[in-house]
Amino acid sequence: MGIRDIIEGKKQWRAHMARVRALPPDYQIVYKEMQKYLFKVGPIDLVDGSLLSGxxxxxxxxxxxxxxxxxxxGDDVAAFCDDLIKDSHTYADIYQESVSGKPGTTEK
Structure with missing residues (x-):
């Protein structure tokens, strides 16, 4: 990844966040909570994909x-997020595989 890619990525992220700030306050709160949740347990390709833009x-x-x-x-925002990513490989899946000792994972 070159410097131009980084700069372009930042421009796109800033434009995305400007759209978020244009939303009404209640939408902003829910979006930011969804974003936090998805960054924590979301799909591996979250940044590369179009989930947040969608x-x-x-x-x-x-x-x-x-x-x-x-x-x-709905009232359960986490359940809504889980439905969005139900078929995606997530960081939570990787963690579960590492602690369960499934084949193909590295053991420490």
Missing amino acids: ILDFFEEGVAAGRGVLELV
């Missing part, structure tokens, strides 16, 4: 339709 698009459509954020995601 969530942001979904939220922007909800705002345009005049719906509340909890109408879109």
Whole structure:
């Protein structure tokens, strides 16, 4: 990854976060909590994929339709996130494999 890639990545991230700041406050809170949750247990390809952009698009459509954020995601935001990543290999899966001693994992 060259310096240009890093600079372009930062530009894209800043533009993404500017879109988040344009959301109503309740949407921002839920988005940031989802982001924290997904960065902690989310899919390995979270940064490379379009999951966060897709969530942001979904939220922007909800705002345009005049719906509340909890109408879109429900009361259990973590369960909503889990449904989004249910078929993805996650960091939590890697950790579970390492502590269970499954074949193909390195043991310490």
